[in-house]
Amino acid sequence: AQSVTQLGSHVSVSEGALVLLRCNYSSSVPPYLFWYVQYPNQGLQLLLKYTSAATLVKGINGFEAEFKKSETSFHLTKPSAHMSDAAEYFCAVSVKGGADGLTFGKGTHLIIQP
Amino acid sequence: KAGVTQTPRYLIKTRGQQVTLSCSPISGHRSVSWYQQTPGQGLQFLFEYFSETQRNKGNFPGRFSGRQFSNSRSEMNVSTLELGDSALYLCASSFDISDTQYFGPGTRLTVL
Numbered sequence: 170a171q172s173v174t175q176l177g178s179h180v181s182v183s184e185g186a187l188v189l190l191r192c193n194y195s196s197s198v199p200p201y202l203f204w205y206v207q208y209p210n211q212g213l214q215l216l217l218k219y220t221s222a223a224t225l226v227k228g229i230n231g232f233e234a235e236f237k238k239s240e241t242s243f244h245l246t247k248p249s250a251h252m253s254d255a256a257e258y259f260c261a262v263s264v265k266g267g268a269d270g271l272t273f274g275k276g277t278h279l280i281i282q283p
Numbered sequence: 284k285a286g287v288t289q290t291p292r293y294l295i296k297t298r299g300q301q302v303t304l305s306c307s308p309i310s311g312h313r314s315v316s317w318y319q320q321t322p323g324q325g326l327q328f329l330f331e332y333f334s335e336t337q338r339n340k341g342n343f344p345g346r347f348s349g350r351q352f353s354n355s356r357s358e359m360n361v362s363t364l365e366l367g368d369s370a371l372y373l374c375a376s377s378f379d380i381s382d383t384q385y386f387g388p389g390t391r392l393t394v395l
Contacts, residue, residue, distance in 0.1 A: 259326065266315040268316055269380055270339045271318075276325060
């Protein structure tokens with residue numbers, strides 16, 4: 170079985186500052202890892218996906234994440250926060266690529282201070 | 284290309300009733316998954332269908348069921364509704380099991 174832990178249910182950063190959202194996973198087999206974003210009253214939008222092709226994954230809207238096997242981590246970063254980045258962010262893991270059922274973390278609410 | 288659509292967007296039911304939610308996947312996608320999102324439990328996987336067959340199932344009681352039609356559209360049904368079934372139900376589609384899943388906007392179910 171796999172699991173995901175997101176450290177910090179709320180993260181607050183100033184506009185223009187670095188965004189760092191933490192995600193640690195547990196999986197008995199090489200995992201597929203994902204970051205999704207959810208805006209109020211909307212579904213989930215995929216930011217990026219790790220499939221073992223490269224440890225540094227670049228996503229949409231300037232986000233990227235680095236897979237570190239030794240630390241079982243897949244932290245999400247963005248060099249400069251924008252007000253439009255305020256949303257709920259979910260890290261997720263699967264065994265076969267996603268449609269086998271994603272296991273999500275509890276989510277991190279990102280707050281952007283002007 | 285049109286995204287994943289879910290109907291209805293909002294639904295209010297009373298305890299003991301049953302409900303059917305509908306999901307139309309992105310054109311060409313054959314896999315449809317369902318998730319339940321609640322403040323307490325977060326996002327939880329319900330089940331996944333591919334070519335009208337349930338391939339994967341999460342840990343939910345038998346009151347939760349689904350089906351997929353030959354055009355890949357999917358429905359999920361919840362019978363004998365309980366207050367705890369109040370949630371946002373999300374549908375996601377992908378071409379196949381290892382491909383990216385795209386989520387719909389969800390159906391907000393309120394059970395009174």
